[in-house]
Amino acid sequence: xxxxxxxxxxxTALFVWFPMLVNAxxxxxxxxxxxxxxxxxxxxxxxxxxxxxxxxTSQKDKPKGICVDLMDNFAKYxxxxxxIKITVIxxxxxxxxxxxxxxxxxxxxxxxxxxxxxxxARKKEVKFSPPFISNTTVLLTHNSxxxxxxxxxxxKDFAGMTAYTxxxxxxxxxxxxxxxxYMPEMQIKYLSSSIEAIQAIAQDPKGFxxxxxxxxxxxxxxxxxxxxxxxGDFTAEDFGIMMPMAxxxxxxxxxxxxxxxxxxxxxxEYRASLNTHLGETAVRLLESIQKRQ
Numbered sequence: 001x002x003x004x005x006x007x008x009x010x011x012t013a014l015f016v017w018f019p020m021l022v023n024a025x026x027x028x029x030x031x032x033x034x035x036x037x038x039x040x041x042x043x044x045x046x047x048x049x050x051x052x053x054x055x056x057t058s059q060k061d062k063p064k065g066i067c068v069d070l071m072d073n074f075a076k077y078x079x080x081x082x083x084i085k086i087t088v089i090x091x092x093x094x095x096x097x098x099x100x101x102x103x104x105x106x107x108x109x110x111x112x113x114x115x116x117x118x119x120x121a122r123k124k125e126v127k128f129s130p131p132f133i134s135n136t137t138v139l140l141t142h143n144s145x146x147x148x149x150x151x152x153x154x155x156k157d158f159a160g161m162t163a164y165t166x167x168x169x170x171x172x173x174x175x176x177x178x179x180x181x182y183m184p185e186m187q188i189k190y191l192s193s194s195i196e197a198i199q200a201i202a203q204d205p206k207g208f209x210x211x212x213x214x215x216x217x218x219x220x221x222x223x224x225x226x227x228x229x230x231x232g233d234f235t236a237e238d239f240g241i242m243m244p245m246a247x248x249x250x251x252x253x254x255x256x257x258x259x260x261x262x263x264x265x266x267x268x269e270y271r272a273s274l275n276t277h278l279g280e281t282a283v284r285l286l287e288s289i290q291k292r293q
Contacts, residue, residue, distance in 0.1 A: 027089055029109025032248040035078075040085040041109065043249075045071055047092055048099045048114035049195065051218035052277040053239075056092055063090050067113035069273040070132055070241070070264070077256050095192045097168045103242055108249060112242035115194075115212050117170040119237070127250050130257045131238030132265060133274075136213045136289050137174060139232025140198070142205040148229040155183040162187045164197040164209045170237060174210045202226055210234075213289075217282045235290045 027044060035041035047054035047063055056063040068090075075086035093099035103112035104126050117135065118128045139148065141161075148157050163179070165172040167190040179186040189207075191197050197209045202224045210232065219226050243249055257264045264270055274283050 029107055031108045032252055035084050035109075035252075036082070039083055040087075041078075042087045042089065043075075044106070044110045045088055045090050046099055046103045046106070046110065046112045047090060048096055048112075048116070049092060049094055049193070050114040050212075050214065052214040054114045056090075059092060063092065064277070066133070066273050066277050067241070069269075069277075071111065071113060073264075073269060074253065074256050077259060078252065081259075082252075094195075096166055096194075097192075100168065100242075104244055106244045108244065108247040110244055110247070111249075115214065116239055116242050117237045118240045119170065122242075126245055127243040127247055128240035129243075129250070129253045130263070131240050132257075132270075133239050134235060134290060135237050135239050136233060136235040136286060137171060137210050137237075138213055138216050138234075139208065139210055139229040140201055140216060140219075140226050141208040141229065142201055142203075143225045143227040144205045145208070145227060147227070148231055150231050151178075151182060154178060155185070158183065158208060161206050161208055162189055162204070164189050164191055164200040164204075164207055166191055166194055166197060169194075171210050171212070174234065178210070198224070198226070213282075213286055214278070217278060221279075233289050 027042060029044045030038075030041035032041075047065075047067065049055055050065070050067075052065055054063050054065040054067045062068075071088065075088055078084045078086050093102070099112065099114070100116075103110060112126075115135065116128075118131060122128075141158075145161075146157065148154065163175045163186055165175045165188060171194070172190070175186075175188060179188065189200075191200065194211055194215055197211060198215050198219050201207045201209050202219070216226070216228055241253060243253070278286070
């Protein structure tokens with residue numbers, strides 16, 4: 001079987017992307033059964049705007065990120081190994097709840113990408129690819145806030161502070177758990193996106209949030225006035241590519257992850273994608289945090 005690097009080189013010129021000028025709502029994605037039969041397919045990829053994972057500056061631009069690289073490599077794999085010509089249409093979302101519900105209820109041939117945590121509750125509603133990364137969440141504040149000494153002192157050290165989070169996310173569940181366990185009087189303000197949460201704490205010295213590592217990494221790159229509190233580092237979840245329960249594409253995605261008898265996460269292409277979008281320093285920091293958990 002050809003290696004993933006061979007696939008990438010061979011089909012770079014053949015991979016097709018349609019910009020958002022296409023009316024995505026009028027596009028009907030293709031089932032895997034029809035893709036195998038007709039040797040061509042349209043897949044719709046919904047993406048939640050997430051730094052390093054799936055992001056774009058405008059709807060006319062193709063998104064970038066670790067998840068986008070994964071989907072591009074998936075399409076190239078199908079063309080080379082299965083002889084199926086793939087057309088990918090990307091659709092951006094800012095609101096996580098809308099993104100999740102839209103993808104959950106979409107027809108087969110639709111995928112959802114971004115910082116989507118695989119949970120037992122969600123697996124009852126949607127299908128997931130094998131995990132493509134282990135996620136670490138971090139506790140963040142404005143950089144003027146003294147460093148939290150230990151989680152048991154959250155209620156004392158963060159007294160009078162407001163938590164910012166996004167309803168329906170695992171980050172919100174983490175905040176709600178911290179409230180129950182350490183800070184019953186905590187005030188929580190729910191926002192529509194994690195980007196809003198990071199912006200809120202950068203402006204509010206009396207605010208804090210729990211977010212995925214990539215948001216912290218992106219904020220540091222942008223020199224935002226934020227601080228990570230290491231005692232709040234938490235690694236206990238994996239991210240996956242989401243598909244509606246009606247999808248018949250899961251076997252194809254599983255085959256792609258196992259190409260050449262090894263996990264996609266062990267490939268040179270995957271490591272290069274991490275280094276490109278996270279940066280080598282951030283990859284090392286993330287790995288060092290996870291080793292300590």
